[in-house]
Amino acid sequence: MTTVLIEGLGLIGGSLALALKQKVADTYLIGLDQNLDSLRYAQSAGIIDEAGTNLAAVAPRADVIILATPVKNIAATLRQLANLKLKPNVIVTDTGSTKQTVLRAAEPLLAQGITVIGGHPMAGSHKSGVQAANLDLFRSAYYFLVPAQHVAPKQVVRLQQLLAGTQAKFLQVAPAEHDHIVAMLSHVPHMLAATLVNETTHQFQDSPTALRLAAGGFRDMTRIASSDPQMWTDILLTNTAAIQQILHRYITDLTNLEQAMTTRDQTALLAFFQQAKVTRDAIDPQKAGAIPGFFDIFVDIPDRTGAIAKVTTILAQAQIQLVNLQILETREELNGILQLTFASAVAQQQAQQLLAAKQISILRRA
Numbered sequence: 394m395t396t397v398l399i400e401g402l403g404l405i406g407g408s409l410a411l412a413l414k415q416k417v418a419d420t421y422l423i424g425l426d427q428n429l430d431s432l433r434y435a436q437s438a439g440i441i442d443e444a445g446t447n448l449a450a451v452a453p454r455a456d457v458i459i460l461a462t463p464v465k466n467i468a469a470t471l472r473q474l475a476n477l478k479l480k481p482n483v484i485v486t487d488t489g490s491t492k493q494t495v496l497r498a499a500e501p502l503l504a505q506g507i508t509v510i511g512g513h514p515m516a517g518s519h520k521s522g523v524q525a526a527n528l529d530l531f532r533s534a535y536y537f538l539v540p541a542q543h544v545a546p547k548q549v550v551r552l553q554q555l556l557a558g559t560q561a562k563f564l565q566v567a568p569a570e571h572d573h574i575v576a577m578l579s580h581v582p583h584m585l586a587a588t589l590v591n592e593t594t595h596q597f598q599d600s601p602t603a604l605r606l607a608a609g610g611f612r613d614m615t616r617i618a619s620s621d622p623q624m625w626t627d628i629l630l631t632n633t634a635a636i637q638q639i640l641h642r643y644i645t646d647l648t649n650l651e652q653a654m655t656t657r658d659q660t661a662l663l664a665f666f667q668q669a670k671v672t673r674d675a676i677d678p679q680k681a682g683a684i685p686g687f688f689d690i691f692v693d694i695p696d697r698t699g700a701i702a703k704v705t706t707i708l709a710q711a712q713i714q715l716v717n718l719q720i721l722e723t724r725e726e727l728n729g730i731l732q733l734t735f736a737s738a739v740a741q742q743q744a745q746q747l748l749a750a751k752q753i754s755i756l757r758r759a
């Protein structure tokens with residue numbers, strides 16, 4: 394029996410708990426969270442076996458400790474753990490979005506010979522909380538493992554085996570390398586999305602309903618601005634140097650772009666958009682890591698009771714599994730668009746053929 398303690402039963406902690414419980418036999422899961430409603434929900438939904446109330450009481454029983462709270466709290470808990478009597482062979486890991494701060498906070502534990510392996514699944518959502526937890530969240534996503542210095546390779550293998558139920562692809566990197574990569578692929582994009590929303594709100598302050606005119610471009614660029622503010626505050630405060638370096642490049646890039654427009658430099662403008670298009674078009678959804686494999690179908694959905702149920706019933710009857718389902722309200726008072734996401738190209742193709750055969754209108758979208 395492996396006893397796993399998860400602190401932070403939100404989107405990520407809850408999804409990990411589901412994956413562990415589903416796939417690893419003989420796992421006893423203890424959950425800890427400051428939100429008692431989340432704990433109650435997790436226990437009643439069978440996501441955890443036991444709801445803990447205090448770290449000091451449960452941590453000494455754990456074979457594996459997973460910290461899945463916002464990053465600053467992960468660091469605080471690592472320091473607290475150093476004052477507890479843990480099992481000597483325990484593995485301490487986390488899911489935080491930054492790694493140098495986390496591993497620095499783990500130094501007192503490392504000094505005691507405790508195994509600490511930073512972790513970061515490159516999958517998530519703008520949603521938070523245990524109710525958003527999803528068994529398939531990490532499937533086919535990259536999952537960074539960032540072992541502290543001197544961690545025995547067999548401990549990394551042990552952790553990978555425990556996390557096998559996530560069906561993620563594990564990638565070992567050094568802390569600074571991790572923080573640079575995610576600053577580029579995740580942290581700066583979130584800052585840009587939030588800036589877009591805030592600046593647009595500011596520009597539209599005299600006509601607040603103007604935001605409702607936004608079509609696909611604005612919506613696609615800003616979904617992640619709905620993410621949890623506490624989580625993102627912690628990320629920016631724990632990866633400041635890497636983010637600053639990239640932001641300076643962005644400021645230069647945007648200044649150059651503005652300059653090319655002002656001087657009517659068609660060649661420079663064309664080259665700029667051409668380069669971005671070639672790169673973005675070449676991202677193969679099946680090979681890309683940071684951009685997860687999206688196998689989507691977009692269905693034109695009439696504003697009629699039962700229209701969505703009709704589509705999902707057809708898929709369920711054919712046992713085609715959906716990873717996600719979302720209504721895109723891009724065209725008010727017209728038909729809606731139903732975005733169906735599948736885990737593989739095969740499932741996507743089967744669904745497409747089946748829905749077309751049932752005269753369901755499928756939209757062409759990139």
Ligand SMILES: NC(=O)c1ccc[n+]([C@@H]2O[C@H](COP(=O)([O-])OP(=O)(O)OC[C@H]3O[C@@H](n4cnc5c(N)ncnc54)[C@H](O)[C@@H]3O)[C@@H](O)[C@H]2O)c1
Binds near residue numbers: 523
């Ligand atoms: N959301 C994502 O897309 C994503 C992806 C990968 C990694 N991460 C990282 O994983 C971690 C968790 O993110 P999430 O999206 O699951 O957040 P979340 O808000 O869904 O869950 C966080 C949970 O931690 C609990 N919590 C907060 N402070 C606590 C404290 N002091 N003590 C006990 N519990 C506390 C909250 O009640 C909540 O249940 C963060 O460090 C985040 O950076 C997030």
Ligand SMILES: O=C(O)C(=O)C[C@]1(C(=O)O)C=C[C@@H](O)C=C1
Binds near residue numbers: 516519
């Ligand atoms: O898909 C999303 O909504 C996310 O924001 C997930 C996302 C990201 O891609 O930036 C967010 C933070 C993480 O640390 C990893 C993944």
